[in-house]
Amino acid sequence: MDDNQLLRxxxxxxxxxxxxxxxxxxxxxxxxxxxxxxLGSPAAMYLASAGVGRLTLVDNDTVDLTNLQRQIAHNMExxxxxxxxxxxxxxxxxxxxIVIEALVERADEARLSELIAGADVVLDCTDNFATRHAVNRACVARQVPLVSGAVIRFDGQISVFDPRGGAARGANQPCYSCLFPQDQPFEDVACSTMGVFAPLVGVVGAMQAAEALKLLMGIGEPLSGRLLLLDGLRMEWTSIGIARNASCPVCATSAAPGAPPSPGEPVR
Structure with a gap:
């Protein structure tokens, strides 16, 4: 590091x-x-300010006036x-x-695998189950930790899915599909129809950045094996333990007993 970086x-x-x-x-x-x-706005902003050397952003959407209520990386211009x-x-x-790469695309499975192979940590800040499961499959295949967050209405959630395993992180870590099976029917819920309380995406997005930074530096205790649920109206957090599903088609291996039932998942 040079003197400017030491100061920054x-x-x-x-x-x-x-x-x-x-x-x-x-x-x-x-x-x-x-x-x-x-979610991606605050998460990426904190990752950039913290000094992550290379950030790659993937999104195929355009900025809409309705986004500006909560998507703080964008403005009227x-x-x-x-x-x-x-x-x-x-x-x-x-x-x-830092180096910032912006990809205006909707990555398919092959592209996700390619992008994830070049990452140390992946943040899933998307809003649909199909993409979430595709990202999870690629992370498991490439052995790259995944930080997943979601928000809808006044409810938020966040967890870390680390497929690397090992004694340091604990064996039998679940993947996203263990919690929300990919063959289970779910209805995607959109902010355009359900609404979303703006500050909650900031809370969860910032927490995604914090978990990613911890993983990168190897400090603290990540949210692996735990799902945090936030009730924004009461401002109460609930922590739920997650066990690996022995029959999970994505990460199938021996799983610890006692996995909780899958709650309905909010989206951003």
Missing amino acids: YSRHILLDEIGIEGQQKLLDARVLVIGAGG RVGQPKALSARATLAAINPT
Whole structure:
């Protein structure tokens, strides 16, 4: 790190758990953020400000006036522009010293596998089950940890799915499909019909960034094997343990008993 970087990241470096070594890990890291909307906006902004060396944003949508109530990476001047490009401009203004790649595309399975192979951590900030399961399958196949978040109305949720296993992270970690089976019928719920309380996407998106940073630096205890649910009206958190499903078609292996039933999943 040069003198400017030491100054820019000094508040991280002052933390014993991070220090210069931890900050250097962030500078060397590659993070893939899929979705540059309500969750992807705050998540990517915190990852950029924290100094993640290479950020890749993937989103095929354009900025709409209705997005501006909660998608803080965008502004009025960018209505009609691709969200990935709009978010890249915001992140570059926050931290011009990192590499930010914006991909205006809807990645299919093969493309997801290619993109995830080049990442150290993946953040799923999307809003539909098909994409979530495709991302999960690619993360499991590529052995890359996944940070998943979702928000709808006044409810939010977040978890980490780390397929790398090992004693340090605990064996038999579940994947996203263990919690929400990919062959189980779910109805995608859209913000356009259900609404969403704007600050909650900021809360969950920021937490996704925090979990990603922890994974990259190897500090603290990640949310692997736990699902956090947020009731925004009562501002209460509920933590649910998640066990691996021994018959999961994505990560099938021996699973711990006692997996909780799958709750209905909110979307951003």
